[in-house]
Amino acid sequence: MAIIEAKDLRKVYGGKPAVDGVSFEVEEGEIFGVLGPNGAGKTTTVECIEGLRTPDAGEVRVSGLDPVTDRDEVMQLLGAQLQESQLQQKLTVREALELYTAFYRAPADWRALVERLDLAEQLDTRFAKLSGGQKQRLFIALALVGNPSVVVLDELTTGLDPRGRRDTWSLIESVRDSGVTVLLVTHFMEEAQRLCDRVAVIDSGRVVALDTPDGLVRQSASSTVVSFTPSPALDDLELRALPEVGAVTERRGRVTLTGSDETVNALVRLLAAREVSAERLRIEDATLDDAFLDLTAAEEDAAEPAAQPTAPRSGDAQAVR
Amino acid sequence: MAATRTTPPTPTAPTGAPASALSSSTAILRTEFRLFCREAGALFWILAFPTLLLVVLGFIPEFRQPNEEMGGTRVIDLYVPVAVLLATITAGIQSMPTVLTGYRERGVLRRLRVTPARPASLLVAQLLLHGAAVLVSGAVALTVGRLVYDVPLPQQPFGYAVAFVLATFASLAIGTLISAFSRTTKISGVIGTVVFFPMMFTSGVWLPVQAMPDVVRNIVEWTPLGAASQALDAAAGGSWPAWLDLLVTAVWGVVVVAGAARWFRWE
The missing domain is CATH 3.30.70 (Alpha-Beta Plaits)
Structure with a gap:
């Protein structure tokens, strides 16, 4: 069963289509990659799925629900990590996790997440003092703390060193192994090839190919x-x-x-x-x-x-x- | 590693209480309160500075003498409401716009949009906390004025409270409008400074409104804090504030809030 359905999505900015008829379905339990050059419309596409944008045309369903009109329900089952978003500078890791835990009906135990994401040492560290890798791990924790069925990760490993990137990859695999569907936006081919079960290649706002990484090759x-x-x-x-x-x-x-x-x-x-x-x-x-x-x-x-x-x-x- | 998986739903609340919009909002308010307490600078300017100014001005002996030209009131008496209004300015114009604009600039509001909580809760929490800090600051100014310089407490406390709340509302409203128009914290800092000085002038920091020449006062009375100053002065003396003064402050607040709501962007 498809947990995410995007059908003929269109979004126009200033007369130029950023997303121009994108369709794909993400099956439950897979790691689905959205791949494309910068400015291809990847982020706009996932923002429609996250309910951050209302598409000009087309339809999005997450577990059968519309992310804009059924926002409250969709947000209970979708975890997201956004590109270039931060937290309050003086918020500690513990406070961030406790705060986000309070948003969800059936949250995960954040202490277990902290262990798994290797953030136990940083619980009392303020957000502004965290390293790039620690911030990214915290964002993964916040995306998972609501016990979501789907996580959307937008250029998660951008800015990480090769070691951090590899660690993050095994983390994403373990997230999938725990039954969570992963929608991964990336422009790293190596990342897509290693992680994704299927990949949609987006260019100039359109899906130019959709297959397994091997199939694409x-x-x-x-x-x-x-x-x-x-x-x-x-x-x-x-x-x-x-x-x-x-x-x-x-x-x-x-x-x-x-x-x-x-x-x-x-x-x-x-x-x-x-x-x-x-x-x-x-x-x-x-x-x-x-x-x-x-x-x-x-x-x-x-x-x-x-x-x-x-x-x-x-x-x-x-x-x- | 294998033992720590996320799948089994492990509600942290012992009753498994559903996370309602209310509990999200209170969690945000609690968090923002903690963060507010970490801003030593903002706390100083909002809570301490107005009363400190009052205390320092009271060191001038003439300010503690009854002034014949002003019908026997002392200058220090006029500076208690000034300190009260100053707190609304440091909170509404100096502190809050920077926080809100920073939250938008850094994507804090945007991040909240992909949770069951709403970014509006964060805005409301900031308004409540700044508003509460202003009220505390006003109470401190009144108390210190009474204890140190023997300034009588407001004779018409309810009228005083109404005027004070309206002034706080107007200043915070202007603060939200500033952040609505500021894409970055740099811009909000600049606009804040530009607005800061006229607001201080109209609240009577340099010259209490009641001591201003008629021509100037007649103009200042149409500003949100000039009108509030007149209302506070009347209530301090025991009469109910003029409805026009209350109305001027209230209308400013409502119009400005409408503008902020119209132009504010979450990202």
């Missing part, structure tokens, strides 16, 4: 990454003409291109035909990172067909200006 046109140092150099145009080729980049003589198995075969034939040797040739499976770039780049190209450099045709190029 497979379904993207560029599931293979090839890198090599050609000697002598190869013509860029010839590389771009390879079948099913994705992005082609060259850095200090080293060429990296994405594509399918067919691209690799064609490349090998091309290298042989031109009698070019490929030094340190590496062929790897693409990561979610590559798939993401591919998915969001395809979107950009579709939106701005003129952005792709085309072979110059006499006179025409001038006329555009």
